[in-house]
Amino acid sequence: MATTSSMTRAEEIYQRLRADIINGRHEPGSRLRVEALKEKYGASSGVLREALPRLVGQGLATFAPQQGFRVVTVSPERLEELTEARVFIETHLVRESVTAGTIEWESDLLAAHHHLARVPLFGDADEINEGWLTAHARFHRVLLEGCSNRQLRDIATQLREAAEVYRCWARTPTEHSNRDIAAEHKTICERAIERDVPGVVEALSRHINTTTHLLLNDYGRREEENKQDRGPSSP
Amino acid sequence: MATTSSMTRAEEIYQRLRADIINGRHEPGSRLRVEALKEKYGASSGVLREALPRLVGQGLATFAPQQGFRVVTVSPERLEELTEARVFIETHLVRESVTAGTIEWESDLLAAHHHLARVPLFGDADEINEGWLTAHARFHRVLLEGCSNRQLRDIATQLREAAEVYRCWARTPTEHSNRDIAAEHKTICERAIERDVPGVVEALSRHINTTTHLLLNDYGRREEENKQDRGPSSP
DNA sequence: TTCCAAAAAAATCTCGAGATTTTCTTGACG
DNA sequence: CGTCAAGAAAATCTCGAGATTTTTTTGGAA
Numbered sequence: 001m002a003t004t005s006s007m008t009r010a011e012e013i014y015q016r017l018r019a020d021i022i023n024g025r026h027e028p029g030s031r032l033r034v035e036a037l038k039e040k041y042g043a044s045s046g047v048l049r050e051a052l053p054r055l056v057g058q059g060l061a062t063f064a065p066q067q068g069f070r071v072v073t074v075s076p077e078r079l080e081e082l083t084e085a086r087v088f089i090e091t092h093l094v095r096e097s098v099t100a101g102t103i104e105w106e107s108d109l110l111a112a113h114h115h116l117a118r119v120p121l122f123g124d125a126d127e128i129n130e131g132w133l134t135a136h137a138r139f140h141r142v143l144l145e146g147c148s149n150r151q152l153r154d155i156a157t158q159l160r161e162a163a164e165v166y167r168c169w170a171r172t173p174t175e176h177s178n179r180d181i182a183a184e185h186k187t188i189c190e191r192a193i194e195r196d197v198p199g200v201v202e203a204l205s206r207h208i209n210t211t212t213h214l215l216l217n218d219y220g221r222r223e224e225e226n227k228q229d230r231g232p233s234s235p
Numbered sequence: 236m237a238t239t240s241s242m243t244r245a246e247e248i249y250q251r252l253r254a255d256i257i258n259g260r261h262e263p264g265s266r267l268r269v270e271a272l273k274e275k276y277g278a279s280s281g282v283l284r285e286a287l288p289r290l291v292g293q294g295l296a297t298f299a300p301q302q303g304f305r306v307v308t309v310s311p312e313r314l315e316e317l318t319e320a321r322v323f324i325e326t327h328l329v330r331e332s333v334t335a336g337t338i339e340w341e342s343d344l345l346a347a348h349h350h351l352a353r354v355p356l357f358g359d360a361d362e363i364n365e366g367w368l369t370a371h372a373r374f375h376r377v378l379l380e381g382c383s384n385r386q387l388r389d390i391a392t393q394l395r396e397a398a399e400v401y402r403c404w405a406r407t408p409t410e411h412s413n414r415d416i417a418a419e420h421k422t423i424c425e426r427a428i429e430r431d432v433p434g435v436v437e438a439l440s441r442h443i444n445t446t447t448h449l450l451l452n453d454y455g456r457r458e459e460e461n462k463q464d465r466g467p468s469s470p
Numbered sequence: 471t472t473c474c475a476a477a478a479a480a481a482t483c484t485c486g487a488g489a490t491t492t493t494c495t496t497g498a499c500g
Numbered sequence: 501c502g503t504c505a506a507g508a509a510a511a512t513c514t515c516g517a518g519a520t521t522t523t524t525t526t527g528g529a530a
Contacts, residue, residue, distance in 0.1 A: 067522075
């Protein structure tokens with residue numbers, strides 16, 4: 001997150017807030033109190049009231065009059081909708097991208113994949129490495145950048161970021177260990193370079209859907225545990 | 236534009252700004268100076284600095300540090316991209332909508348169309364009637380509401396609003412007179428109620444593309460006029 | 471114990487003033 | 501005549517204080 005000096009305070013705070021929501025440092029549904037954020041981010045209320053509305057526009061936060069801002073709430077239904085929308089749009093984009101992509105695009109994709117393949121998934125404290133998240137986002141963005149339609153690319157990015165919020169459901173990252181996510185990216189990259197349109201569409205669809213199914217399983221499992229923790233008959 | 240009393244000042248100003256941009260009362264590319272808007276809308280700078288970022292998130296305005304806000308600039312290329320994106324997404328949604336829509340959806344669609352058919356297109360001063368714009372937006376929204384995927388519906392709405400900005404290219408509304416826009420809506424509505432999936436997809440595609448082509452023609456014609464006005468050899 | 475109401479605490483909402491930066495004007499120089 | 505620089509004007513950016521609303525706490529009654 002390169003916070004250039006030629007940036008307004010609000011712009012900087014917005015980017016930090018966005019990153020913190022996407023990376024799960026603000027729990028879904030939790031309130032974003034201006035007073036609390038003022039202290040945490042070292043900014044005035046005015047600056048925060050300028051940064052927060054942008055999160056609303058990006059679908060990462062909600063707002064209710066007299067009740068302030070909240071991180072978007074998560075639900076299995078919404079995740080399924082997001083996934084369906086992503087598969088629909090990203091497969092279209094990747095098809096265009098692989099069909100029309102230039103040599104420069106090929107190079108960029110290879111570079112992005114190389115970077116992603118070398119960054120470790122986990123950091124020191126068993127947390128997902130932030131550098132990996134950045135590289136992952138970049139890989140998926142570049143993959144679709146062969147398509148010239150900026151509108152659709154922006155929408156794809158927006159949906160992907162909204163979906164990132166759900167990654168924090170997998171608090172215990174066991175779901176990742178049983179999955180060769182690196183191989184999935186390698187397949188996508190290779191099929192794209194080979195200009196194998198059906199192959200890349202298939203690989204990308206599986207990639208997106210697999211993530212969602214693992215998250216939904218993880219969510220269901222935790223729901224059951226919570227029920228047992230609260231006892232068999234108490235609300 | 237129902238501005239309820241249980242609304243913050245920023246929310247109200249945001250809606251007014253959004254309507255004014257979409258309906259062409261702020262020219263594309265024009266600056267949105269806080270000082271000027273303060274007077275025009277009767278709000279403090281803080282309120283405006285809270286409302287303007289939401290326009291950025293919605294793709295209706297841009298922002299540059301130390302240079303303030305601007306209405307999005309328009310260009311033939313961007314309009315073509317917007318149109319392509321709209322056709323892609325709206326045809327998908329209308330297919331789902333017509334396939335899965337309930338009886339309630341049918342009723343809502345008929346109601347929306349009835350309303351649209353009765354509102355006059357032009358107001359007193361040869362300007363496009365604002366009530367028509369509202370009814371038109373509602374008709375297209377309801378048409379897609381049979382589809383259950385909220386994410387995609389929201390995206391479609393967002394794209395449609397971004398495209399509305401281009402309507403003001405047709406300053407002289409001659410382009411509308413040679414076109415039976417009411418018949419187009421009628422066809423879309425009928426095909427939808429008949430559950431004629433290919434028919435409604437075809438009608439909706441033509442409807443969207445026709446609007447764009449007329450706008451592009453109008454734009455091209457005006458560009459040439461401007462060149463002639465400035466003389467044949469001066470910049 | 472449970473429920474309700476009033477008071478207290480905390481948060482949001484709105485506003486205007488001061489510091490910083492950009493933009494426009496003016497005037498001199500090549 | 502065109503170009504460039506210094507000064508003036510205007511706009512943005514940031515901040516904290518006061519008014520209003522919501523939330524929490526407290527105390528009492530059924």
